[in-house]
Each structure stands twice: as structure tokens, then as C-alpha cells.
Amino acid sequence: MKVLVPIKRVIDYNVKVRVKADNSNVDLANVKMAINPFCEIAVEEAVRLKEAGIATEVIAVSIGNKSCQEQLRTALALGADRAIQIETDENLDSINVAKLLQKIVEEEQPQLVILGKQSIDSDNNQTGQMLAALTGMAQGTFASAVNVDGDKVNVTREVDSGLQTIALTLPAIVTTDLRLNEPRYASLPNIMKAKRKPLDVKSAADFGIDLTARTNLIKVTPPAQRKAGIIVESIDELVEKLKNEAKVIS
Amino acid sequence: MSILVFAEHDNSELKSDTLKTVAAAQAIGGDIHLLVAGHNCQAVAEAASKVNGVSKVLVADNAAYEHQLAENVSLLVTELAADYSHILATALTTGKNFMPRVAALLDVAQISDIIAVESSDTFVRPIYAGNAIATVQSLDSKKVITVRSTGFDAVATDGNAEIVAVDKVTDAGISSHVNDELSVSERPDLGAASIVISGGRGMQNGENFKLLEGIADKLGAAIGASRAAVDAGFVPNDMQVGQTGKIVAPDLYIAVGISGAIQHLAGMKDSKVIVAINKDAEAPIFQVADYGLVADLFDALPELESKL
Numbered sequence: 001m002k003v004l005v006p007i008k009r010v011i012d013y014n015v016k017v018r019v020k021a022d023n024s025n026v027d028l029a030n031v032k033m034a035i036n037p038f039c040e041i042a043v044e045e046a047v048r049l050k051e052a053g054i055a056t057e058v059i060a061v062s063i064g065n066k067s068c069q070e071q072l073r074t075a076l077a078l079g080a081d082r083a084i085q086i087e088t089d090e091n092l093d094s095i096n097v098a099k100l101l102q103k104i105v106e107e108e109q110p111q112l113v114i115l116g117k118q119s120i121d122s123d124n125n126q127t128g129q130m131l132a133a134l135t136g137m138a139q140g141t142f143a144s145a146v147n148v149d150g151d152k153v154n155v156t157r158e159v160d161s162g163l164q165t166i167a168l169t170l171p172a173i174v175t176t177d178l179r180l181n182e183p184r185y186a187s188l189p190n191i192m193k194a195k196r197k198p199l200d201v202k203s204a205a206d207f208g209i210d211l212t213a214r215t216n217l218i219k220v221t222p223p224a225q226r227k228a229g230i231i232v233e234s235i236d237e238l239v240e241k242l243k244n245e246a247k248v249i250s
Numbered sequence: 251m252s253i254l255v256f257a258e259h260d261n262s263e264l265k266s267d268t269l270k271t272v273a274a275a276q277a278i279g280g281d282i283h284l285l286v287a288g289h290n291c292q293a294v295a296e297a298a299s300k301v302n303g304v305s306k307v308l309v310a311d312n313a314a315y316e317h318q319l320a321e322n323v324s325l326l327v328t329e330l331a332a333d334y335s336h337i338l339a340t341a342l343t344t345g346k347n348f349m350p351r352v353a354a355l356l357d358v359a360q361i362s363d364i365i366a367v368e369s370s371d372t373f374v375r376p377i378y379a380g381n382a383i384a385t386v387q388s389l390d391s392k393k394v395i396t397v398r399s400t401g402f403d404a405v406a407t408d409g410n411a412e413i414v415a416v417d418k419v420t421d422a423g424i425s426s427h428v429n430d431e432l433s434v435s436e437r438p439d440l441g442a443a444s445i446v447i448s449g450g451r452g453m454q455n456g457e458n459f460k461l462l463e464g465i466a467d468k469l470g471a472a473i474g475a476s477r478a479a480v481d482a483g484f485v486p487n488d489m490q491v492g493q494t495g496k497i498v499a500p501d502l503y504i505a506v507g508i509s510g511a512i513q514h515l516a517g518m519k520d521s522k523v524i525v526a527i528n529k530d531a532e533a534p535i536f537q538v539a540d541y542g543l544v545a546d547l548f549d550a551l552p553e554l555e556s557k558l
Contacts, residue, residue, distance in 0.1 A: 016512065017378045026382050038494075093359045094350070120493065123377055124362045129320065129350035138424040139320055141347050144487065154428060159343040160441070160496070161260075162488050165428040166319065172424075178477065178494055179487055214359035216387040218372065223383050226519065229540040231531075235553045238525065238543055246523045246540065248445070248502040249469060249558070 001111035001148075001170075003046040003055045006101055006131075007039035007075055009068040010121045023219045035071040038116025040078075041176040044183040045146060046114050047079035054148050055112070057081050061104055063097055065089050069199060076194035077186035083197065088204035088211070094122075096211045098130035103207045105135050110171065112153065117142050117175040128175035138168035144179040251280030251370065254308075254330060256339035256349075257298050261288045261316065264297040266442050267340040269404035274397040275338055276303050276405065277367035283308055284411070285330065287323055289316035299413050302406040310416040317427040318344050324351035325420035331356055331392065336370070341396035341497075342441070349396050358390035365401030379493040379516035399441065400499035400520055433488050440489065443472035445502045446518070448491055451478035452507020452528065452547055459485055461551040462506065468558040474498065474518075476508045492517035507547045510535025527551075 011017060012032040020027045035043075049055035060075035062068040063086040072083035086100050105113060118125035132139035140146070140155025144163065147154045148170075156165045158177045186194070204211060232238045242249045253275045258265040268284070275282045284298045287310040295309040308330070314322045327348070331337055337352060339345030341363045353360035365383075366374035372387045373395065440446065447462050447469070459473070466473050474491040475484065491498055493516035503521035508514060510526070510533055518524070519538050526539035529546050536542040543550060 011378070013513070017381045019382050026378060095354060095357070095359045098354060118494070121378055123379065123493070124360070125346050126350035126353070126360050126362060129347065130354035130360075132320075133324065133351040133354035136424075138422070139347075139351070141320070142343060157343075158487050160488060162430065162432040162486065164317070164430050166317075167426045167428050169424045177487075179481070214388070214390050215361070216389055218385040218387055220377070220385075221383050223376070223380060223519075226524075226538050226540075229524070229536075229538075229542060231536070231542045231544060233543075235543070235545075235550060235557055238541055239554070239557045241541055242502065242523070242525070246502070248523050 001055055002057045002059065002108060003049060004105065004108055004110035004113045005042050005046045005058060005060050005075065005080065006113070006115050006127070007043065007060055007062050007071055008036045008119045009033050009062065009064055009071045010036045010119050013037055013120055019220050019222045023221055025217065025220050033067070035074050036116050036119045038118060038176050040183045041178065041180050042114040042116050043075045043078050043080060044181045045176060048181065049148065050079065059084065059108060059110070061086065061101065063088060063092065063100055063204065072199055073194050074186060076197040077191040078184060081197065083199040085199060085201045086204050087201055090211060092211060093214045094124050094126035095130055095214060096209070097127050098134055099209045100204060100207060101131050102134040103209070105131070112170065112172060112174065114174045114176060117177055128173050132173040137171055137173050139173045140166060140168050141175045142177045143174050144177050146174055146180070251335040252333055253278060253280045253282045253336040253338060254334040255282060255284050256327065256345060257284045257286045257294065258340045258342055258344060259286065259288060259291060259294040261291045262293055264294050266404060267342060267399040269301060269407065270399040270402040271338055271340045271397045272301055272303055272405045273402040274364065274367060275336070278336055278370050280335065281305050285310065285327065287315040287318060287326055289313050295413050299411045300407045300409050301411070302409040304409055304411045307411050307413045308416045309413060310418065312419050314419055314421040318348070319425050319427065320348040320351050321422035321425045322420055324348045324355060325422060326418060327352045328355040329418055329420065330416070336393045336395065338395050338397055341398050345396045349394060353394040356392055356394065358392050358394055359388060360394045360396070361386055361388055362396050363398045364395055365398050379512050380519065381512065398497060400497055433486050437466060438470065438472045440472045440474055440496050441498060444500050445469045445471035446474050446498050446500045447471050447504040447506065448474035448476065448508060449479055449506050450476035450508030451482065453479060453484055456484040464555040465551065465558065468555065476514050505535050506551065508535055509533045510538065
């Protein structure tokens with residue numbers, strides 16, 4: 001089966017973001033960017049399905065300007081077979097991302113689409129579910145285990161109260177949780193090989209979708225700062241402070 | 251304006267987070283209806299009818315909704331959506347699962363995880379693991395919103411709403427429930443607890459989490475964990491507090507053996523009082539802690555338990 005893996009270029013997860021002085025957005029100039037950690041897990045899962053003889057081809061797709069080709073090359077170095085970049089400079093709402101991905105699904109007809117459960121920048125946790133709705137596919141979100149079984153896939157999901165396993169009719173959408181797998185590192189030979197793998201560039205405008213923004217980002221502000229705390233010297237002092245100063249225990 | 255709020259429940263009990271989501275609906279303003287979708291969920295409907303500020307409870311009681319599969323519930327909510335300007339669900343795993351599907355079926359954007367309401371179309375939500383706060387205006391005619399419960403205070407339960415059965419059955423037939431492996435705990439729910447004590451990598455193994463249990467019992471606290479502790483297999487994933495786990499804002503949060511990575515802080519830094527116990531005085535957790543104790547947790551925890 002063909003597996004499609006949409007990935008996103010985001011700020012590196014270790015970077016502490018700064019809000020721009022004019023409160024228009026966060027400042028991403030000269031900040032280290034990387035493949036979204038959840039997307040990396042999605043790529044890894046697809047590659048493992050290929051190694052297990054279940055997937056025949058793994059296609060990575062990303063939406064953005066030319067710089068997201070870096071992340072597509074990373075996905076290729078990790079084992080994806082080919083990549084598609086949908087070129088746009090716009091910052092798209094998830095619904096519009098899902099609509100573009102729907103077109104790729106129609107073209108490529110994958111049996112499984114694996115996405116990260118959320119991107120660590122917008123923290124929306126929407127795209128996979130929206131793509132499932134638009135394609136009419138079943139969805140297995142927050143997956144910690146994926147088992148393809150004939151024309152079905154069993155997905156174990158991380159839910160509030162523990163784990164839940166559901167069975168989905170293929171083709172289906174899976175979104176990855178952190179515990180699904182541990183992504184591998186790309187080896188140097190694989191990074192070199194990835195440079196020769198096919199990477200198609202398509203223009204978002206050519207899909208004929210109305211990509212008008214549905215939301216208006218009015219402002220971005222830093223979160224309220226907590227006032228500095230104190231270091232206590234002993235458990236006795238800690239318990240005393242919690243009882244009498246903070247009054248959070250009795 | 252009419253607002254439809256999806257009730258969070260497990261078919262037997264209405265979750266208290268729903269009371270906070272109703273508070274968000276009240277902040278938007280309008281006639282509020284609660285939707286209870288489940289199977290054999292009459293007790294939930296009764297509880298929902300008492301939620302203050304709700305004028306009507308819609309009950310869709312059918313086997314197709316028993317496990318609230320996204321494919322089925324999203325079709326139901328989409329069908330009901332015509333009568334509402336706003337559709338709200340709590341940003342827990344159920345709401346996060348089906349609401350974007352509703353939004354896409356309605357061809358609108360979703361505003362995820364709001365922590366405040368500015369007006370009927372403008373909302374406040376954290377981005378970048380809570381390191382920036384965005385004010386976002388929805389330009390769609392219908393607003394599909396998930397609500398972070400720590401942003402709102404629960405409404406009272408002294409109401410008396412009418413209960414109306416919804417006989418629509420929307421079974422997409424493309425997914426089915428296989429089984430659940432639920433964590434059983436006598437302790438309060440992590441999301442709702444007023445005190446949380448969490449362990450991190452410094453706990454070294456799952457056995458040592460017992461050191462937290464005596465303290466949790468004395469304080470009536472829930473026990474949480476950092477991702478490091480979950481990934482290392484010390485404790486199950488549903489105990490994870492953080493950007494990708496549970497978001498908590500208790501009165502007191504005690505972080506033990508947790509360094510305080512950005513992703514963990516995202517899940518707890520709105521706690522009223524934060525205590526950190528860590529042997530590394532340089533750990534970033536001390537920058538957000540109201541009270542820090544630099545000590546070996548294996549000495550500190552037994553002593554703390556004995557002093558409570």
C-alpha cells in the first residue's frame with residue numbers, strides 16, 4: 001500500500017520563542033527550524049511499515065515556501081521514497097491545509113495517511129481530523145500503536161483515561177502520539193542519497209482551492225510572567241510556607 | 251445566538267470539565283444547549299439538566315455513540331449545527347478528536363484550546379507550548395471551538411433544563427471500538443484535582459513513584475508525571491502533564507525530580523502555587539517555582555510525608 005506523510009517545518013522544539021515587540025507574532029527570524037517532532041514520528045512509522053513489507057511506497061508532502069524542502073529532504077533521508085512540496089508563502093489555517101492535502105490524497109490514492117497529532121507551533125491538533133472529514137476516511141488520532149490487518153487498521157489511541165483501541169476500514173488517517181515510536185537518525189549516506197530522490201514542486205494556487213484566511217491573528221503577547229519564588233532550606237520551612245503563607249494545604 | 255456545548259462524559263458520569271466549557275459559552279453569551287451523545291447515558295442527561303445556564307439538554311442515546319467515535323459523533327453534531335452560531339467542546343481527547351472533523355464538514359476553521367473569550371468572534375489561546383498568547387478572530391459564520399478547562403471557572407449545578415431526545419442516528423460504519431485499557435485510580439482526576447504531585451526522570455523507576463503516593467493520599471492529590479517518566483515506562487501515559495499530555499492548573503503543583511522543560515511547563519505553569527524539589531539548583535523548574543527546595547528527593551519525600 002501507498003502511505004502519505006504530511007510534514008511541517010516548525011521552530012525547533014528546544015528554542016524558547018520570543019514575541020515580536022509590535023505584538024504581531026512570534027519572531028522567527030534567524031531561529032533554528034526543524035521537522036515537527038510529531039511529523040518525524042509519522043515518517044518513522046511509515047518507513048517501518050515499508051520495512052515490514054506492508055507499505056510499498058512512502059510519500060512525504062509539505063506545504064510552505066522553498067525552505068520546507070529542507071524538511072522534505074530530511075524525510076527522504078529517513079526513508080521516504082519521494083516528496084511533494086506545495087509551494088505557498090501564505091500562513092494557512094488548518095482547514096486550508098487539509099483541503100490542499102485532500103487534493104494530494106485524490107491524486108495519489110494512499111491507503112494510509114499518517115500525520116503528527118499536532119504541530120508544536122500553532123498547537124492546533126486539527127489537520128489530520130479535518131483531512132479525514134474531507135476525504136470521508138476513518139481516523140485514528142493520538143496513536144501509540146498501528147497494526148494493519150488486511151483491509152483494516154487497528155489503532156491504539158492515547159485517551160484521557162488510558163488507552164483505547166479502534167478498528168478502522170482502510171483507507172484511513174492516523175495521527176501520531178509521542179509514544180508511537182522512536183524516530184531514527186538519518187545516516188550520512190542516506191542524507192546523500194536523499195538528494196537524488198524525486199521532489200515535485202506544485203503551486204498551491206494551481207489546485208483551484210479558495211485559500212482565503214478564516215482567522216485573523218489580532219495580536220500575540222508574551223504569557224504573564226510568574227513572580228520570582230524563594231528557595232526554602234528545609235521540608236519544615238516548606239510545609240510551614242504552604243500552610244501559612246500560600247495557604248494551599250491545611 | 252445559540253450555543254451548542256458537547257457534554258464530556260463516560261456514559262455514567264458528567265465530567266466536571268463540562269461545567270467550565272459552559273462557563274466559556276456564557277462568556278460568549280446566548281442560549282446554551284448541552285448535547286449528551288452516548289449510550290445508556292440517562293444519568294448523564296439528568297446531571298446535564300442541572301448545569302446552570304443551560305436551557306436545554308439534547309440527548310442522543312444510541313449504540314453508535316457509545317464510544318463517541320469521531321466518525322459518528324461528528325456527523326451528529328454537524329446535523330445539529332444548523333441551529334447554532336457556536337459549537338463548543340472541552341479540549342480533552344474526545345473533543346480534540348471529533349471537533350476538527352465537525353469544523354471541516356461545516357467548512358469552517360476551528361479555534362482550539364481557548365483560555366479566554368474577548369467577544370463572540372474573538373478568542374485567546376496559547377501557542378508555542380504556551381510561550382505566546384494569541385488573540386484570534388474567527389471570520390467564519392459558525393464558530394467551532396474547543397475550550398481549555400483550566401481557563402474557566404466551573405458553573406454551578408443548580409439549574410433545571412428541559413431534556414429533549416434526539417433520535418438522529420448517524421453511523422458512518424467505517425470505524426469500530428475494539429477495547430479500552432483504562433487506568434484505575436482511587437485518586438482524584440488529574441485534570442480536576444486541586445493538588446497535583448508529579449514525578450520526573452529523577453524518580454529513577456516506577457517503583458519509586460510509591461514515594462509520591464503517601465504524600466498524595468495525605469493531601470488528597472492526583473499524581474502526574476513528566477514525559478521523561480512516561481517514556482521511561484515508570485508510569486502510564488495518561489499521567490503525563492505537558493504540552494502534549496494533560497494541562498493542569500491546580501492550587502498546588504509539586505514537581506519532584508522534574509527539570510522543567512518547555513514542554514512540561516506548558517502543562518502546569520498556570521498552577522496557583524508551584525513547588526519544586528530537585529537536587530539540581532540550576533534546573534529550569536526553579537524559575538517558575540514559588541517555593542523551591544534543593545534536595546535529594548529520596549530524602550525529601552519521606553520527610554515531607556511524615557510532616558504532613
